[in-house]
Amino acid sequence: MIAETGHYALILALGVAIVQTLLPLLGARLRDPQLAAVAAPAAQMQFVLVAIAFLALTTAYVTSDFSVENVWQNSHSAKPLLYKISGVWGNHEGSMILWVLILTLFGAAVATFGTNLPRQLKANVLAVQGSIGAAFLLFIITTSNPFIRLSPAPFDGQGLNPVLQDPALAFHPPFLYAGYVGFSMAFSFAVAALIEGRIDAAWARWVRPWTLAAWMCLTLGIAMGSWWAYYELGWGGFWFWDPVENASFMPWLAGTALLHSALVMEKRDALKVWTILLAIITFSLSLMGTFLVRSGVLTSVHAFAVDPARGIFILAIMGVFIGGALALFAWRAPLLGQGGLFAPISREGALVLNNLLLTTACAAVFVGTLYPLALEALTGDKISVGPPFFNLTFAPLIVPLLIAVPFGPLLAWKRGDLAAAAQRLMAAACLALAVIMVLLAFRQRGPWLAPFGIGLGVWLIMGALTEIAYRVKLGQVSPAEMWRRLGSLPRAAYGSALAHAGLGLAVIGIVSTTAWRSEQIIALKPGETADIAGYTLAFKGVVPRQGPNYAERVGLFEVTRGGKAVTELTPSKRDFSVEKSATTEAGIHVSWRGDLYAVLGDPLKDGAYSVRLYFNPLVRLIWLGALVMFFGGAVSLSDRRLRVGAPKRAQAKAAAVFVAK
Amino acid sequence: MTRKQRRGVLIGTCLVVLGVAVGLVLFAMRDSIVFFYSPSDVAEMSIAPGQRFRLGGLVETGSVVRVEGTTVRFVITDRAKTLAVSYTGVLPDLFREGQGVVAEGTLEPDGIFHADNVLAKHDENYMPPEVAKKLKAQGVWRGDAATAKAPEGKVN
Numbered sequence: 001m002i003a004e005t006g007h008y009a010l011i012l013a014l015g016v017a018i019v020q021t022l023l024p025l026l027g028a029r030l031r032d033p034q035l036a037a038v039a040a041p042a043a044q045m046q047f048v049l050v051a052i053a054f055l056a057l058t059t060a061y062v063t064s065d066f067s068v069e070n071v072w073q074n075s076h077s078a079k080p081l082l083y084k085i086s087g088v089w090g091n092h093e094g095s096m097i098l099w100v101l102i103l104t105l106f107g108a109a110v111a112t113f114g115t116n117l118p119r120q121l122k123a124n125v126l127a128v129q130g131s132i133g134a135a136f137l138l139f140i141i142t143t144s145n146p147f148i149r150l151s152p153a154p155f156d157g158q159g160l161n162p163v164l165q166d167p168a169l170a171f172h173p174p175f176l177y178a179g180y181v182g183f184s185m186a187f188s189f190a191v192a193a194l195i196e197g198r199i200d201a202a203w204a205r206w207v208r209p210w211t212l213a214a215w216m217c218l219t220l221g222i223a224m225g226s227w228w229a230y231y232e233l234g235w236g237g238f239w240f241w242d243p244v245e246n247a248s249f250m251p252w253l254a255g256t257a258l259l260h261s262a263l264v265m266e267k268r269d270a271l272k273v274w275t276i277l278l279a280i281i282t283f284s285l286s287l288m289g290t291f292l293v294r295s296g297v298l299t300s301v302h303a304f305a306v307d308p309a310r311g312i313f314i315l316a317i318m319g320v321f322i323g324g325a326l327a328l329f330a331w332r333a334p335l336l337g338q339g340g341l342f343a344p345i346s347r348e349g350a351l352v353l354n355n356l357l358l359t360t361a362c363a364a365v366f367v368g369t370l371y372p373l374a375l376e377a378l379t380g381d382k383i384s385v386g387p388p389f390f391n392l393t394f395a396p397l398i399v400p401l402l403i404a405v406p407f408g409p410l411l412a413w414k415r416g417d418l419a420a421a422a423q424r425l426m427a428a429a430c431l432a433l434a435v436i437m438v439l440l441a442f443r444q445r446g447p448w449l450a451p452f453g454i455g456l457g458v459w460l461i462m463g464a465l466t467e468i469a470y471r472v473k474l475g476q477v478s479p480a481e482m483w484r485r486l487g488s489l490p491r492a493a494y495g496s497a498l499a500h501a502g503l504g505l506a507v508i509g510i511v512s513t514t515a516w517r518s519e520q521i522i523a524l525k526p527g528e529t530a531d532i533a534g535y536t537l538a539f540k541g542v543v544p545r546q547g548p549n550y551a552e553r554v555g556l557f558e559v560t561r562g563g564k565a566v567t568e569l570t571p572s573k574r575d576f577s578v579e580k581s582a583t584t585e586a587g588i589h590v591s592w593r594g595d596l597y598a599v600l601g602d603p604l605k606d607g608a609y610s611v612r613l614y615f616n617p618l619v620r621l622i623w624l625g626a627l628v629m630f631f632g633g634a635v636s637l638s639d640r641r642l643r644v645g646a647p648k649r650a651q652a653k654a655a656a657v658f659v660a661k
Numbered sequence: 662m663t664r665k666q667r668r669g670v671l672i673g674t675c676l677v678v679l680g681v682a683v684g685l686v687l688f689a690m691r692d693s694i695v696f697f698y699s700p701s702d703v704a705e706m707s708i709a710p711g712q713r714f715r716l717g718g719l720v721e722t723g724s725v726v727r728v729e730g731t732t733v734r735f736v737i738t739d740r741a742k743t744l745a746v747s748y749t750g751v752l753p754d755l756f757r758e759g760q761g762v763v764a765e766g767t768l769e770p771d772g773i774f775h776a777d778n779v780l781a782k783h784d785e786n787y788m789p790p791e792v793a794k795k796l797k798a799q800g801v802w803r804g805d806a807a808t809a810k811a812p813e814g815k816v817n
Contacts, residue, residue, distance in 0.1 A: 344670040388693035393685045582754040601751035610731040
């Protein structure tokens with residue numbers, strides 16, 4: 001009964017979505033306020049209906065209702081409650097429902113909180129949002145219905161893939177989807193602006209909070225995925241340039257560019273056409289990410305179950321939305337008109353450089369991800385494009401951007417003074433250089449470029465601090481005045497400084513762990529010891545242990561450093577009997593220096609075990625950096641909300657009319 | 662600066678960045694892509710020793726031998742030809758005899774494929790798509806029925 005309710009709610013939601021698409025569009029066209037006003041309640045209704053469907057599926061999972069095929073395939077009665085719930089989105093059908101749930105949540109949020117939006121814009125935005133919802137609801141109902149019943153109901157389920165039974169992965173998909181789908185808001189605003197053929201600075205002000213929220217979620221989602229891969233896959237790596245990872249990284253790069261270009265548009269009314277295009281591209285990349293992960297066209301360790309019918313359906317959705325939006329763009333963009341003027345050396349100029357480098361880097365990742373597919377389709381040759389390609393193309397494009405980041409916020413709008421900005425950054429540059437010198441002098445191993453990478457990270461962090469110091473006139477005014485200024489700085493300034501500093505932290509983490517990681521693969525018998533990065537690990541043996549839904553073999557390692565006991569590591573191999581699968585649980589010791597990481601391998605001859613040991617210096621800074629970026633976004637968002645409440649469109653238009661006269 | 666000059670600077674910068682990007686991509690394409698072959702492909706063509714490629718197929722049943730230390734030897738087959746593989750390190754959790762696997766490394770003059778990376782997916786019915794396609798082409802694929810029933814594992 002509950003499953004049928006969910007199914008019914010989905011079909012109703014599809015109906016509502018179609019209404020939400022057609023009537024407001026018509027209303028905006030005919031300038032009929034009553035028709036246009038259908039949009040908001042329809043968007044809220046659609047959200048409620050999809051939420052009912054989602055709750056119905058969740059109930060089926062929590063109560064282990066194995067008469068529902070989807071539950072039977074992906075759950076098991078012995079599974080802990082958290083993983084029963086996360087199992088809802090641990091499979092294709094459920095994750096699509098979550099995708100649409102977040103989509104409609106964003107739509108409903110605009111309908112509810114966007115009370116100050118011009119009526120016509122709001123109607124168009126919600127109509128476009130409704131059409132995306134309609135397409136994906138149709139996709140779910142026709143190709144991936146999670147509410148199909150089994151008769152007779154099996155006694156127990158098949159279980160969830162054990163590597164997915166993990167707290168970080170339970171929350172990874174919701175954040176990732178919130179990021180992907182959140183960019184649909186920017187897309188809807190862009191298409192609505194194209195339909196109206198009109199765009200202004202106020203538009204950017206409405207779009208920015210949604211884009212920022214999506215970007216924050218995507219940042220956190222990607223970081224969680226990387227964190228999960230780090231400790232769960234047992235390879236000790238944090239990023240593999242895997243196609244599925246790239247699929248989420250490309251929208252992040254484009255979305256980061258969009259955040260910055262929308263800033264130019266909001267403040268200076270420039271880069272209009274580009275911002276619209278970028279909004280379309282960002283969401284297109286999100287759609288492509290969905291397609292790549294679901295269609296099975298990629299060779300990936302993260303591969304999804306293959307179903308060609310679904311792939312073609314999503315490909316069709318992509319074709320309609322991307323093709324339609326780009327066609328509309330080609331037709332209407334010339335109407336949008338020229339933006340404000342600015343000199344190449346200016347805040348706008350810096351942000352253009354940011355956009356140029358980010359989109360080019362994104363394009364390089366795009367080529368590396370899709371080239372194997374294209375080549376196979378054309379010649380039948382099968383190739384894989386791995387980390388060397390991306391390191392060689394992505395890094396040289398992103399490093400100039402990282403060098404330029406601290407300059408941006410110190411340049412004035414319209415016409416900046418590069419020499420003055422450089423002067424203010426002198427302290428940051430000196431500190432970064434000093435760090436490079438010290439590291440070069442004491443470098444024992446690792447590439448000679450690595451100290452420069454660390455210097456770059458220091459430069460980013462110090463650059464962010466310099467911006468704040470400059471804005472509060474540190475050293476030029478009395479401490480009391482400085483405190484007052486600190487308090488009155490807009491939160492957005494703190495937000496961007498935090499985000500840039502977080503980037504610096506992540507850079508330091510990435511560089512140091514890539515350049516100075518220690519790795520050992522050895523055969524150890526109980527009683528033997530191994531040395532790595534100053535630690536001594538004494539292998540005590542392996543004991544069996546029983547978990548809630550698995551049996552494991554646990555290796556015991558006593559860790560000492562310089563004769564002093566540090567900790568005990570217990571890496572294990574888990575055998576999941578229901579799922580007929582196994583996972584590796586790494587033993588990780590965290591210190592300020594880095595992570596000591598031990599993995600228990602297979603038993604070898606004569607009682608020895610293969611053991612993999614890593615020392616990953618400063619690896620935690622990667623995720624700490626991502627968290628700081630997320631936090632920076634949140635601080636900035638808390639500022640926006642205050643100002644979003646004050647629409648300036650009417651005034652801006654009045655001013656424009658005045659100027660025209 | 663006039664509007665025209667400003668536009669010139671902008672377009673010039675764009676062209677430079679794009680030119681550098683295209684150059685990097687072409688350069689990296691030449692050096693860092695890895696081809697995928699099955700044992701039959703390897704038998705057919707002469708692959709220079711030291712050239713990196715990916716070898717895919719099934720792990721032949723009964724072929725896994727622990728040599729010394731953490732070195733393991735096994736045979737990858739596509740049911741037509743076979744190729745011996747040597748790998749030092751920890752095998753993935755789901756490395757099993759009779760199941761699909763992809764090894765990356767080089768073919769050495771001793772005729773053994775020295776892998777430095779072995780991939781098997783976290784799914785008992787996983788078959789690398791390349792392997793599935795080759796096996797299908799050779800008419801030895803029987804995995805469809807099994808895969809259709811398999812729990813879908815989504816990672817990421």
